[in-house]
Amino acid sequence: MKSAGRANGDEQPGAAAVPLAVDLDGTLIATDLLWEGLFLLLRRNPLLLFMVPIWALSGPARLKHEIARRIEIDPATLPYRQEVLARIQLEKAAGRRIVLATGTPKTFADAIAEHLGLFDAVLATEGLHNLTSKNKVEALENIYGKGGFDYIGNSRHDLALFNAARTAIVIAPDRHALRWQVANGCELITTPKPTWKTLVRMLRVHQWLKNGLIFVPLFLAHEYFNLPAIISCVLAFLSFSAAASAIYIINDFFDLALDRQHKTKRHRPFASGMLTIPFGLLCSGLLLLVSALTALSLPPLFWLVLATYLVTTTAYSVSIKRMLLIDVLTLAGLYTIRVLAGQAATGFDPSFWLLAFSIFFFLSLALVKRYVELRSTVADAKQRIAGRGYRPEDQEVIAQAGMGAGFAAVVVLALYIDSSAVFEQYNHPYMMWPLAPIILYMILRIWILARRDEMHDDPVVFILTDWRSQLMAAIGLLLLIIAVLLP
Incomplete structure (x- = not known):
């Protein structure tokens, strides 16, 4: 010694x-x-x-x-x-x-x-x-x-x-x-102490809004006043939100070094050192327990969807996020899993149209996320950006693929609007046609802002906080309600 x-x-x-x-x-x-x-x-x-x-x-x-x-x-x-x-x-x-x-x-x-x-x-x-x-x-x-x-x-x-x-x-x-x-x-x-805002950032509560996709099958089935189905969706939302926060915490642990090199992520609670890793592990375990207990009152099929989400998102955090293109396809799938969770929780039959639209729409958003990273990260040509499978010269291909996926989503929506399913479920199907240009506007605007370097690094968060996107979403929702309820 x-x-x-x-x-x-x-x-x-x-x-x-x-x-x-x-x-x-x-x-x-x-x-x-x-x-x-x-x-x-x-x-x-x-x-x-x-x-x-x-x-x-x-x-x-x-x-x-x-x-x-x-x-x-x-x-x-x-x-x-x-x-x-x-x-x-x-x-x-x-x-x-x-x-x-x-x-x-x-x-x-x-x-x-x-x-x-x-x-x-x-x-x-x-x-x-x-x-x-x-x-x-x-x-x-x-x-x-x-x-x-x-x-x-x-x-x-x-x-x-x-x-x-x-x-x-x-x-x-x-x-x-x-x-x-x-x-x-x-x-x-003395040093700065964590506050309740620190805990909110740790949980990434704003990301819970993505779990609102669980309610989409209920809404499209027009079961607005089906109380048991509403309760099931609420429980599924809480279960998914707790599980998502638990995985976000674990993901932060794997990304500490990378986050500290990022202009905004370096302020995250664990990257900045405001919260300790043992505390985060304890919180993650408790959140998984809450998720499991909440899911007990839902159908077994929901448990399967939740387990699939947990396995996939953990694999994404550990390794998939560094795989070229597999990462964005996985992200799009994780959004679509939320839709499947809503269907599993309520027992409504899966909709091919909804799943096809979700895959293409969220693939476009996932590609926006990678495109923004490529634009904001300094890296030499032929060199991958930190923690990803992409290189600076991939920007144009990513942009073209992302806009193509967005157009594919609009095409799926247009075909759905003209399908027999819409004429059977809606009293005024023609009221739904403006949905196609509305979605097209949102997608194109996101990509234009991304190319201008004016896009948030998470496009879903951008949609949820941008007043123009909120206005378009409100108009689309109003059109759907009118198409269903107007005599």
């Missing part, structure tokens, strides 16, 4: 200035690299999930070692706590030695120290020696002597360090560290 402590510096116990030792996970950065490394590992090879319990049973150091030797982190993208960086720079300017003392694997800690250029020494976990708690105390005291260092930390693992240090500084404390800080009255560095 002593040799591990001296491995990274030439410090002597009799140093004149008391060094400042800084913890890494939760202190210098607002995240935990063990959790981030785990999801980065699983993203590269999901089958290693079966090895994780075996490594963990051999101890945390073994788990850290196995993860660290398989992946690399990008220190430039990590969410550093600016309060700690400012304190380190101030102390370093005053001539103090700064030590990065962390239980994080040595390779990770060295990369961060090299990137920041603020540390005079690095003490970290090496091999099977886990440099946390008492082990970290021993390493620091072996170099600087008892009470020969100050320490900045944040968690229960740092309590032994707080007691051993000459001076303790607590930042963003968990309940154990906060209790110690209150009892001992040491310095507390």
Whole structure:
């Protein structure tokens, strides 16, 4: 253990200035690299999930070692706590030695120290020696002597360090560290706290509006006053919304590094470090439980659709999103699954016309999403954009395919309006003809704005927040109601 402590510096116990030792996970950065490394590992090879319990049973150091030797982190993208960086720079300017003392694997800690250029020494976990708690105390005291260092930390693992240090500084404390800080009255560095808006962003509540597609089969069947069917749709909506939020959270874990490079996604709760990964895992598990309990009162066919959605969207998060064209076809399918969920929940027969229209319409929107990413991401020719299977030169093909899919959706709608099914269900079928140009207007406008770089990175969110799109949707809805109810 002593040799591990001296491995990274030439410090002597009799140093004149008391060094400042800084913890890494939760202190210098607002995240935990063990959790981030785990999801980065699983993203590269999901089958290693079966090895994780075996490594963990051999101890945390073994788990850290196995993860660290398989992946690399990008220190430039990590969410550093600016309060700690400012304190380190101030102390370093005053001539103090700064030590990065962390239980994080040595390779990770060295990369961060090299990137920041603020540390005079690095003490970290090496091999099977886990440099946390008492082990970290021993390493620091072996170099600087008892009470020969100050320490900045944040968690229960740092309590032994707080007691051993000459001076303790607590930042963003968990309940154990906060209790110690209150009892001992040491310095507390405050950081921004999560609010209810943070939780709303974590759940991506605005994305629940997509699950409104569950009500489409009920509406098109003209069962407006069928109370049991309405209740079934509401329960299906709640079940799908809880499941979707659970998967969004998991998806955020797999995309942390990519989100931090994005101009807007870097502000997401987990990418920014406002919420921790363990908290997110707990929330995801509870949401899946809520989804399952809500689905118990619905037909077994709905369970099958929900399970298909969960499997597909998880596969999308792990690997499909990086597959050329397969990703957008999957996205279109995920929208259509919501329509099938509404039919499964109510027992209404599937409509070929509705499913065909949904596939083409949402394929067009999925292609818009990729097109916007291609336009907004800086990448060299012949080089794929981060986390995707596309290259800058694919823009024109994506745009043509997206507009073609949109036109196909309008053609399907026009054929449906002229079909015998419409003449049987609607009193005034001619009132539905304006729906075709309305949908065409919406699709073409979305693509024009995308080419102007004026489109939201999620076109569904754009439709739900754009007043012109809302007006077109309201006119279309009014025409459908008139076609059905007008004598």
